[in-house]
Amino acid sequence: MAEVAGVVAARTPFKGRRIARSIKDPAFKARALAKVAGAVAVRDPAGALSLLREAERIARSIIDSGAQEKALGDIVRQAMDGGRPSKGWS
Numbered sequence: 001m002a003e004v005a006g007v008v009a010a011r012t013p014f015k016g017r018r019i020a021r022s023i024k025d026p027a028f029k030a031r032a033l034a035k036v037a038g039a040v041a042v043r044d045p046a047g048a049l050s051l052l053r054e055a056e057r058i059a060r061s062i063i064d065s066g067a068q069e070k071a072l073g074d075i076v077r078q079a080m081d082g083g084r085p086s087k088g089w090s
Contacts, residue, residue, distance in 0.1 A: 001019070002020070002023075002028060002031040002032035002035045005019040005020040005023075005032040005035055006032070006036055006039045007039075009035070009039035009040055010039040013036070013039070013043070013044065013047070016039060017036055019032065019036075020033045020036045020051075026062050026071075027059070027067045027068075030058040030059040030062070030074070031055075031075075033051050033052075033055035033058065034051070034052060034077075035078065036051055037049075037051035037052045037055065037078055037079075038078040041081075052078065055071075055075050055078075056072070056075055058071075059071035059072045059075060060072075
């Protein structure tokens, strides 16, 4: 579903966001938000950063440490691909 959200966001960002936010599982939701951020980063850097922050917040709420680590890793990869490796991260 994360891939679908990213692909949809490349053409229609608000639909990609809506798909990502509709995902119930926090690990998949965080990954989907990161994919959407990557898809909109060039057109909307501030929006992408906001999505990455949202994804990070959700990922940090994941109780399973392995799932949390994977979700955070995916978020970092999307941030790097979007040309924003550390700006705004806390």
